[in-house]
Amino acid sequence: MDDKNTKKALPWMRILLVASLAANLLIVGVVAGAMWSGGPKTVKRDPGGRGIVAGPYGRAFSKEERAEIRRSFEERKPWFDETRRKMRGFGQEIATAVRVEPFDGDAIRAILVRQREIQNALQDEGQNLMLERVEAMTPEQRAAFADRLEKALRAGKR
Numbered sequence: 001m002d003d004k005n006t007k008k009a010l011p012w013m014r015i016l017l018v019a020s021l022a023a024n025l026l027i028v029g030v031v032a033g034a035m036w037s038g039g040p041k042t043v044k045r046d047p048g049g050r051g052i053v054a055g056p057y058g059r060a061f062s063k064e065e066r067a068e069i070r071r072s073f074e075e076r077k078p079w080f081d082e083t084r085r086k087m088r089g090f091g092q093e094i095a096t097a098v099r100v101e102p103f104d105g106d107a108i109r110a111i112l113v114r115q116r117e118i119q120n121a122l123q124d125e126g127q128n129l130m131l132e133r134v135e136a137m138t139p140e141q142r143a144a145f146a147d148r149l150e151k152a153l154r155a156g157k158r
Contacts, residue, residue, distance in 0.1 A: 055156075056149060056155075057149065057152075060146075060148040061133065068133055069133050072129050076125065076129075079125070083121065083122055086118055087115070087119075087122075090111060094108060094111055094112075
């Protein structure tokens, strides 16, 4: 691409990058908001749970199991809080990097990679909380969990 075409494409590339970042931050905000506000309404109705594990998995756990997951979460809360602080900082880093001239897409790409790593760590930790609870179950409890999970999955298809 010649210099003239590059200059024409650059504003559109920036707009797409910012839109992509906004979408990523929206998703992270929804997930983080669900985790810290008690979860979606389907989980929130249960006073024994706080929505740490949301969706059909969260609905498949009993009230007592959700309470156990919540206790495990509370033990890890400082890590979650620090991770949330890091996530909030990415938006400002991107805004600053977008203003730099000449534009450096690699610098923004590096920020997005770090953001994805943090998102993956949050997801991994949530999955670990769930798996720890399932591992602590008896075979009968796991069978009941699987039954409730299948029921929650069927309900979600409607």
